[in-house]
Amino acid sequence: MSIKTNKLFFFILMMALWAIFKLNFVIFRETRIASGEGISLFSVHVPLFLSLLSLWMLIFFLSQIKRNNVIEMAMIGVINFIFVILLITLIFSVHKVYDADYPFARITPGGGFWLMIFLVFTTLSTYKPNRNNRFYWLTVCLWYSGLLVFILLLVTGSFNELSLLKEYQNKQDRFIQEVFQHLFITFTAVISALILGIPLGIIAFRKKWITTPVFTFLNFVQTIPSIALFGLLLVPLAYLANRFPVLRQMGIAGIGNAPALLAITLYSLLPIVLNTYTSLVQINQEVIEAGKGMGMNSLQQFWGIQLPLALPIILTGIRIATIQALGNTTVVALIGAGGLGTFIFQGLGQAASDLILLGAIPIILLSVLTDLFLKILIAGLTPAGLKRDKG
Numbered sequence: 001m002s003i004k005t006n007k008l009f010f011f012i013l014m015m016a017l018w019a020i021f022k023l024n025f026v027i028f029r030e031t032r033i034a035s036g037e038g039i040s041l042f043s044v045h046v047p048l049f050l051s052l053l054s055l056w057m058l059i060f061f062l063s064q065i066k067r068n069n070v071i072e073m074a075m076i077g078v079i080n081f082i083f084v085i086l087l088i089t090l091i092f093s094v095h096k097v098y099d100a101d102y103p104f105a106r107i108t109p110g111g112g113f114w115l116m117i118f119l120v121f122t123t124l125s126t127y128k129p130n131r132n133n134r135f136y137w138l139t140v141c142l143w144y145s146g147l148l149v150f151i152l153l154l155v156t157g158s159f160n161e162l163s164l165l166k167e168y169q170n171k172q173d174r175f176i177q178e179v180f181q182h183l184f185i186t187f188t189a190v191i192s193a194l195i196l197g198i199p200l201g202i203i204a205f206r207k208k209w210i211t212t213p214v215f216t217f218l219n220f221v222q223t224i225p226s227i228a229l230f231g232l233l234l235v236p237l238a239y240l241a242n243r244f245p246v247l248r249q250m251g252i253a254g255i256g257n258a259p260a261l262l263a264i265t266l267y268s269l270l271p272i273v274l275n276t277y278t279s280l281v282q283i284n285q286e287v288i289e290a291g292k293g294m295g296m297n298s299l300q301q302f303w304g305i306q307l308p309l310a311l312p313i314i315l316t317g318i319r320i321a322t323i324q325a326l327g328n329t330t331v332v333a334l335i336g337a338g339g340l341g342t343f344i345f346q347g348l349g350q351a352a353s354d355l356i357l358l359g360a361i362p363i364i365l366l367s368v369l370t371d372l373f374l375k376i377l378i379a380g381l382t383p384a385g386l387k388r389d390k391g
Contacts, residue, residue, distance in 0.1 A: 008126070009063035012119050016056040019119070020049070023112030026093045029163070030105055038110055044093040048085060052116070055082045059123060073139055075127050080146035083120045086113065087153055094161045106163035108354060120146075163354040164361075171343070171358070179362060182339035185257065185332060186325045189264035193321055197269050198314065201276025211277070218270040226263060226331045233259040234335075260329070260337035267328050268321040275317025279310030312382040319374040326367045330359070 024038030042049045055078060062075050094107050129139040159165050168175060204211045224232070238254030241247050252258045283306055291301045333341035340359040347355030 009060050009123075012123060013056060013060040016059075016116060016119055017053075019112040019115040020053055020056070023115060024110035025112045026090070026097060027108045027110045028097050028105065029108065036108065039093065039097060041089070041112060044089060044096060048089045048092065051085055052082065052089070055085065069130075069135055069139075072127055072130065073135060073142060076124065076129075076139060076142045077145075079120055079123045079127070080142060082116070083146035084149050086116055086120070087150060090162075091153070091158050094159075106166065106354065107161060108163045164357050167352075167354045167358045175343075175358065178338055178340050178342055178359075181337075182326075182329055182341075182363070183366070185260055185264060185337060185339060186322070186329045189261050189329075190268050190318070190322050190325050192261070192265045193268035193272050194318060196265070197272030197317075197321075198276050200269070201273040201314075202280065204273065204277045205280040214273065215270075218273060221266045222270055226267075226328060227334065229263045229266070230259055230332075230335050233262055237262075255335045255337075257337050259335055260332035264325050264328055264332070268325050271317040271320040271324065272314070273317075275313050275320075276310070279313035280306060282313075283309050312378055315374065315378045315381060319371065319378065322374065323367050323371055326363060326370065330363060 020041055023040075025041040025044055026039050027036035028039060029036040041052070058078055059075070059082070062071060062078065065071050090109060090113060097107055124143065127143075129136055129143055153159065160169070200214060204214045221229075234254040237252060237258055241253045287305055287309070288301060291305045296304060329339050330341035330344060333339050333345050340363050343359030344356050347353065347357075347359065
């Protein structure tokens with residue numbers, strides 16, 4: 001292992017020890033907004049405390065050994081075992097801390113739990129399955145084993161007494177509605193940006209005089225804070241809705257979906273236009289000349305040569321725009337457009353941390369899953385020749 005990697009795992013070990021000895025593992029609240037009482041991991045269960053301590057020390061020891069297939073599998077197995085132990089300890093702590101005298105009590109994972117979860121996934125990300133490993137599929141199964149255990153515990157109701165799950169149970173119908181609203185705004189805006197952005201990128205490539213004005217405007221839009229952009233859109237949209245009743249009947253108004261979709265679309269344009277333009281600029285002109293030599297006209301060159309070569313970079317722009325839009329859509333709750341940001345802002349207003357997490361965690365999961373799906377799609381659509389060049 002390199003010195004840099006040794007320092008990384010030493011830092012991870014120090015953070016794990018800090019989480020174990022200094023931070024609260026769970027927090028008990030008499031009500032959802034009451035100040036909480038922190039409970040340490042040692043107070044929850046001494047054997048589990050010692051198990052986690054030993055396993056983090058083992059992780060550090062394994063990180064000092066020269067990496068090979070067996071060490072990689074051992075490291076992935078141990079870190080997933082830590083994850084499972086953390087989940088079991090959390091479930092155990094809920095049953096130990098729960099007090100029937102407080103029917104509205106809430107039990108929340110503390111800083112120690114969240115820090116160790118972060119360290120688990122940080123460590124796991126440095127040991128991704130390697131296709132050169134002859135035990136590749138076994139390594140993949142090990143890599144996802146902790147996640148599978150978590151899903152199994154979740155669907156069997158093992159976490160139902162946690163405050164976050166209680167918030168979900170109280171708002172289940174509203175939660176599902178806001179998830180779909182969040183996805184509707186995000187993907188409608190990205191598709192709109194796609195329809196506008198790809199042609200605009202092609203025009204900027206072909207007509208050099210328009211390149212600077214286009215990117216100047218799109219860069220300027222990125223500098224405008226979302227709240228300010230909503231304010232700028234409110235007056236003209238409200239005027240149009242009052243001036244033309246048909247627009248009002250279509251749902252155009254100063255607040256709600258219309259300014260939300262327009263703002264997220266504007267924010268999504270830059271990565272799509274920029275990547276489209278860049279992908280066309282970097283195509284080797286010798287390839288274009290070869291197409292001309294074969295008798296291909298401009299349209300045939302575009303569809304047969306330029307677009308296939310540019311597609312991976314264009315898709316990367318769409319990926320960036322989509323992840324950015326999932327985050328930006330959080331703010332549209334402030335103008336009555338709904339989405340998962342509704343729970344975040346309600347939680348901030350009520351000082352209810354679990355209500356904030358009810359909105360924040362799904363946004364993070366949606367972003368991660370969408371990013372993973374689009375990466376797989378990009379890899380599948382990248383021409384074999386480009387893959388060999390990168391390799």
